[in-house]
Amino acid sequence: MAFEFSNSLNAIGFSQSKFDYSLFTKGNKKGAFTALLVYVDDIIIGGNSQREIDLLKAHLHGKFKIKKLGPLKYFLGLEVARSSAGINVCQRKYTLEILKDSGILGTKPASTPIELNHKLSHTTNEILQNPTTYRRLIGRLIYLTITRSGITYAINVLS
Template identity: 65%
Template sequence: MFLALAATLNWHLYQLDVHNAFLHGKLDEEIYMELPPGYHSKGESTTKGKLVCKLHKSLYGLKQASRQWHSRFSESLTSVGFQPSKSDYSLFTRNNEDGFIALLVYVDDIVIGSSNIKEIDKVKAHLHSQFRIKDLGILKFFLGLEIARSAAGIHLCQRKYCLEILEDAGLLGCKTTSTPIETNHKLSHSALDSLNDPSSYRRLVGRLIYLTITRPDITYAVGILSQFMDRPSEVHMQAAHRILRYVKGSIGQGILFSSQCDLHLKAFCDSDWTACLETRKSMAGFCVFIGNSLVSWKSKKQATVSRSSAEAKYRALAHSLYG
């Protein structure tokens, strides 16, 4: 949604990185750390007892480190007028007479967007005065997402990530297919042909789940395969490889956030009655657009069994509106 609005409203987008982010967090509780082996003061005996030191700031590896860093970062932004979003705590916004500015943060990676370039420079200067910031320039690559901007809008894809998955699976030279999953498939749990090492299947499906960030066309297929993570079989692995063959045929496909569209919200939904062979639950799916830009989508099994196709469709509609 952030990128869709940036494309439509012609925001400037910049990326920042924080050096040693977790070391900036201040601890609100007493935490003691054992000294590493061989580290003690000259002439001090270690036989009297175990030596410890009290931490004043967080370190990498502490359970509190990420929470304390986010708290420190939030305090720094709220001190200059930013407000955290109640729906997503990684989003901070500020709106004043100088214009609107939005900031997204993922641990130590930051994206800033605004129509006023001077406001972006001011925020950069403030963050640099509080932390050690590395300015990475215009947003082009973020968390494995490749961002390309043109007059048509912002294109988001994961081409490099797709190639890495294909290479790890040994399918760089495979033939392509036109669909990610067979029509009217009958995939279900089976005790036959179980994989001796299911970790490879779980790792592959996990990477495909991350790929659905920019590939809504494989969301349904990946959702089906993720149901068999507990006991995958050879049939399930072949279905996962079919998705990779489909991805290879559309390696650069992604999402385009158009720069020429209105900001009206549109949603579409559908359902497949009793689609699950094991539970007889229906499958529901929805997609949400801002103008012509796709910003949200999901394909999921319904929580309860519907007694008719009409009931399944009403549940899908309610899930798309409130889920």
């Protein structure tokens, strides 16, 4: 199915990114640009020409069984909000899920989660019996740095 989908997009002028195979883009001489991002069975379409977007949707609807869900609001832990000032992307819900799952939902925030140039020291305390939970948390926090660059240093030290 993925091969058929890629071929279908290539047939109407889209190019698949060599750096991210889930990204397809198309531009034309009139300045229209359309991008399509695929994740499993979700597709995000964006561009600067509503006509081109509508043509792409019609093409996809004719070739595949698709469901139109309307404007993008939430995708892979990212919340997307539009206003007259532009587009805002945040991970509020994703952050709250991490805090809840970690059991620290009611704690107070800190302006700096770790002191700069912090050096980890060896400990004689017991090593984690099951490091899987810790690794999963670090992975989730690394993903959170997409919108929260201020925690990048601390997450890097912890990872």
